[in-house]
Amino acid sequence: MRQLATFLLICTLTSNLVAQDNGKYSTSIFPSADSILDSLEQTYNRIEDYYARIDVSIKTPMLRMPRKRVDFWFKQPNLTKVETKGFAAIPKSGLISSPIDLFDNLSNIMVIGAEYYEEKQVWILQGELLPNSLMFQNMNRVEDSNKLTMKMWIDLINWSLIKSETWMDTMKIVEISSIYKSFPDNVNLPIETKLLFNYRSDMMPQMVNLHSSNSPIAKSNEQDSTKVMSGSITMTYSKYKINQGIDDVFFEEEAK
Amino acid sequence: MLVKLIGIEIIKIFGKKRSLLGFLALAVLMPLIIWGFSKGATGIERDLVRQLEGSFIIVGSVFNGFLVTYITMNFLWVHIPFLIMLVAGDVVAGEGASGTFRIVLTRKISRLKVLIAKLIATYFYTIIFITFFVLMSLGLGSLWLGVGDLVVFDEGILILAQEMVWGRFALAFLFAAYVMIVVATLCFMFSSMVNNGIGPIIGAMSIIIIGLAIANIPIDIFEKISPYIFTSYFDIWQKAFFDPIPWGDIGTDAIVLTSYTLVFILISIVQFIRKDIST
Numbered sequence: 001m002r003q004l005a006t007f008l009l010i011c012t013l014t015s016n017l018v019a020q021d022n023g024k025y026s027t028s029i030f031p032s033a034d035s036i037l038d039s040l041e042q043t044y045n046r047i048e049d050y051y052a053r054i055d056v057s058i059k060t061p062m063l064r065m066p067r068k069r070v071d072f073w074f075k076q077p078n079l080t081k082v083e084t085k086g087f088a089a090i091p092k093s094g095l096i097s098s099p100i101d102l103f104d105n106l107s108n109i110m111v112i113g114a115e116y117y118e119e120k121q122v123w124i125l126q127g128e129l130l131p132n133s134l135m136f137q138n139m140n141r142v143e144d145s146n147k148l149t150m151k152m153w154i155d156l157i158n159w160s161l162i163k164s165e166t167w168m169d170t171m172k173i174v175e176i177s178s179i180y181k182s183f184p185d186n187v188n189l190p191i192e193t194k195l196l197f198n199y200r201s202d203m204m205p206q207m208v209n210l211h212s213s214n215s216p217i218a219k220s221n222e223q224d225s226t227k228v229m230s231g232s233i234t235m236t237y238s239k240y241k242i243n244q245g246i247d248d249v250f251f252e253e254e255a256k
Numbered sequence: 257m258l259v260k261l262i263g264i265e266i267i268k269i270f271g272k273k274r275s276l277l278g279f280l281a282l283a284v285l286m287p288l289i290i291w292g293f294s295k296g297a298t299g300i301e302r303d304l305v306r307q308l309e310g311s312f313i314i315v316g317s318v319f320n321g322f323l324v325t326y327i328t329m330n331f332l333w334v335h336i337p338f339l340i341m342l343v344a345g346d347v348v349a350g351e352g353a354s355g356t357f358r359i360v361l362t363r364k365i366s367r368l369k370v371l372i373a374k375l376i377a378t379y380f381y382t383i384i385f386i387t388f389f390v391l392m393s394l395g396l397g398s399l400w401l402g403v404g405d406l407v408v409f410d411e412g413i414l415i416l417a418q419e420m421v422w423g424r425f426a427l428a429f430l431f432a433a434y435v436m437i438v439v440a441t442l443c444f445m446f447s448s449m450v451n452n453g454i455g456p457i458i459g460a461m462s463i464i465i466i467g468l469a470i471a472n473i474p475i476d477i478f479e480k481i482s483p484y485i486f487t488s489y490f491d492i493w494q495k496a497f498f499d500p501i502p503w504g505d506i507g508t509d510a511i512v513l514t515s516y517t518l519v520f521i522l523i524s525i526v527q528f529i530r531k532d533i534s535t
Contacts, residue, residue, distance in 0.1 A: 086405035089312040
């Protein structure tokens with residue numbers, strides 16, 4: 001069975017190369033993006049609820065937070081609860097989220113290839129990212145003229161998104177990669193997610209000093225369009241408790 | 257003998273009502289500020305959330321005694337010098353005005369020792385005053401509002417974990433006390449030149465206001481002068497909250513501040529030893 005899968009993958013790769021030589025992608029030999037979304041959704045829907053301890057470390061030009069531990073609860077369809085000692089910020093784009101939400105932010109999605117990535121057989125998908133999607137909510141100078149694309153590497157055995165790259169024209173601005181662990185009942189959840197950013201300085205939002213200063217004139221942030229600012233976020237997941245039947249009331253307490 | 261002289265000078269300083277004015281001001285102001293914060297400062301939290309909520313889920317509250325102390329330090333670092341000057345400006349000049357120098361200096365004590373005793377007593381007052389500020393801000397604030405992570409602004413928003421904040425505050429107050437020592441020495445220098453306690457206060461305050469303007473107004477000529485002016489290094493305490501702590505910059509700042517302090521002391525000594533005591 002494994003040999004058959006490998007053979008099919010090699011055939012797919014070869015066909016892809018031939019198709020690229022002809023100057024266009026052939027979609028006929030690849031599954032459709034919709035069928036991949038269905039598979040991703042089926043896998044995602046096996047998780048009814050979960051608890052995870054997340055260690056978050058943020059080092060971006062906008063926000064820096066040394067390692068911080070948070071308790072995170074989730075229940076389908078979109079109930080979440082987060083607790084921490086003190087104060088914490090958790091990146092929205094790195095959290096485990098519905099594949100439907102992810103695909104909703106994309107248009108013209110197509111499968112552009114298949115390969116072995118980190119010893120996994122993966123489909124590579126590409127779509128055009130909407131400028132008003134989650135990732136760009138705080139960004140300046142992301143305009144309609146910018147071509148925003150997202151490439152996704154999807155593990156075709158476990159049906160999980162193991163890597164994504166977001167490109168603005170020819171610049172890779174975000175890379176998100178995850179390492180997954182298998183749990184009972186064919187559930188796969190990440191144990192580590194890394195986000196890497198490369199933004200032009202003028203794309204960063206102007207941060208306002210929250211503390212009043214006696215400086216007669218506050219020195220403003222540098223906004224240089226030629227300067228690239230990099231950052232990274234690491235989230236390590238542990239202590240998973242999956243499908244424990246968490247009551248909705250538990251999440252309502254958060255809403256209050 | 258010098259220790260005894262310092263003791264006498266300390267008694268003299270704390271014996272004056274004006275020396276207690278600063279303590280009184282802090283004793284009224286700090287509980288008022290902390291009480292105000294305890295009633296809610298949603299504006300600060302709203303500003304923080306607004307800046308981050310697009311990309312991040314925000315959990316918990318930034319509000320605690322640490323944040324109040326940090327904000328207060330940001331707000332008061334140009335006002336505290338005035339309270340220090342009230343004492344430092346009067347310590348030599350006040351005695352000249354009251355005419356007690358002629359009696360003191362007829363004794364077998366050198367002028368240098370008298371001056372050094374007054375200077376050390378002024379430093380002692382400054383340190384006690386800053387310690388009181390620590391108690392009223394960090395002490396009272398953490399008891400009243402509790403402690404937690406500290407959110408500061410250092411090239412973006414920086415969240416410092418609670419465990420490291422105590423150490424950072426210790427360092428910040430140490431630097432702040434050092435800056436106040438410089439201020440006290442400047443005012444002391446003016447005090448050694450005149451026989452009127454008001455003049456040194458106005459003189460030192462004017463220099464600080466001019467210096468801060470030059471240090472902060474972004475004009476080309478001011479930016480060139482700025483590194484040579486001691487007021488440009490008054491915000492050294494803020495560097496205690498940077499991550500990583502810029503020890504190199506702090507070292508440079510400390511060298512400049514120390515150099516100015518030594519110059520002020522030297523001028524005070526020369527001025528006082530040569531001074532014709534006629535009152």
